[in-house]
Amino acid sequence: MTRIYCFGVTQERAPFVQKWSKKNNVEVTMTSESLTINNVKKVKGYDGVSIAEIAKFNSDIYPKLKEYGIKQLSQRTAGFDYFDLEKAKENGIIITNVPSYSPESIAEFTIMSALQLVRKQKLLADHVAKHDFRWVPEVRGRVLGNMTVAVIGVGRIGLQAAKLFKNFGCTVVGYDPYPKDNVSDVINYKENVQSAIKDADIVTLHMPATDENYHLFNKDMFNKMKKDSYLINAGRGSLINIEDLINALDENKLAAAALDVYEKEATYVPGTYPNKEIKDNDFNKLLHHSKITYTPHCAYYTDESVKNMIYSGLDSTLEVIKTGSSKNRVN
Template sequence: MYKIIMFDVREEEEIIAKEWAQSHQVELTLRNHSLGKEDFDYIKEYDGITISQVAQVDDSFYEKLASFGFKQIAQRSAGYDMYDLAKAKEKGIIISNVPIYSPESIAEWTVLMAGNLIRKYDLVQDKVKQHDFTWGPPMRGRVIGDMRVAIIGTGNIGIATAKIFKGFGCEIVGYDLYPKDNLDHLLTYADTIDQAVSNADVVSLHMPVTDQTYHLFNYKQLKKFKKGAYLLNMARGAIINSNDLIKVLDENHLAGAALDTYEDESHYVGNDLKNNKIEDEVFIQILNHPKIIYSPHIAFYTDQAVKNLVEGGLNATLDVLKTGTTDYRVN
């Protein structure tokens, strides 16, 4: 019987994991904390490992895990930018992810946040809480169906997002390094990002963080957006230069932004900091900015997504143990 250890387990995930272990006849140990050096003393007895890492993984972990006989780390998310894939591969460690767990969950949140921005929901609620039931130009929104939406990254999540916007009647323009052949009914591809964003009323980002995309949306790029456009980022925080976004919003070039992620979010997401002072001045500006809606990497968070992430990480772990590889390896 294989022995797998699962870190970063939330209480709601336990029953899903235990049911999976029973049906696959695997001995499964659950830990609610992240894998740390203090765990090295006892994890040697396990065959496989799955984690839900947020912060950057220390390079020494790969060598240490390899010395224990581990062949893999199964990340329970689509993103894997917290790993050094080359160093992991050098030590014989396969990194896997869960590339598709519920594109619709993230797409729905993306469009809901766009609606909140466009229809000035926060402003309306602030007035209602003050028992001010009047309305005026600052609260006036736009018809979403009359807007042009740019989808930057037409993978599963980008396509799901495009479909919902299309249902409103929006014109959709897409950009991707590898355009798909079967999307003519849904969108028209632009040749460049500049072309895609220049006339878009809404720009929705659905791309990973790479050396090429890190801070891709800096001041220069953001100024190429149509004046008055809205920016949506439910992907990775580091593809946007946060300081530059704030500057462009303050200059009234962009009308608003909805962010489900922040480039230094590992210090905050998943932590209850009600009684702690946040020292990150950029993050404080994002949280308090009147033109920004921020959510703590929660766009994915539905019943279906949680189940798929738990089972996806465990399935990938078992694949490597049984066959030496997995379809979901990323290195």
């Protein structure tokens, strides 16, 4: 019988793994641990390995996997920027990801974030907590459908978000280095990011993390945005220079921001720290900033997404074992 070792499986996700195992007649061993150089020996005797990394992966593990006859690692998320793909390839390790587990989940979360920003939900909640129930200009909202939205990164998620914004009546523009055909009824492509954002009331980010777009949204980019515009990031934390964003908000160059991701989040997310000090100064600032709404990388987090991540990740593992490759390989 085929044997797969599945790392990073929480109690919540174990039933999905068990159902997949029974359906496919594959023996799956689960652990909540991440795959590390110290526990990699556990995969000896197995045919495949599935992981769910949220931080930089130790490349010293690749030779060990090769030694144990493992030829693949299936990442059960879309993100694969944590891996040195060339070093994996040098050791005969195929890396796969789950390119699409529920674009609708993240797109709907993006719409929710936009509505919270334009209707000033955070400020309203603060007023209510202080028993201030007045109708005053500072809590007066705007109509989403009257706005221009710039979607930066028009992949599966970005396109779905664009469609939802369009349904609200928004004018939707966007940028992607590989624009899609036959979507002109939804989105008007611009030739670069700067052209897309300059007249936008809302800018929403759905790009992967690459060397080319690292800190793409920095002081210079914020200076090109409208002063009363809103920024949403449900893509990757490294797209934003957080220090520059905080300065832009403090200087009233932007109205507000909704962040579901933060560049250095792996130290804290997921986790609970009720009585522990947050030592990351930038993280502390964004958590307590009056113009930033933060959520801990949970835009994807729906029952549909969790199921699809498990099933697709393990399907890719089995696909490589049986065929030597996968439609979801990223190297």
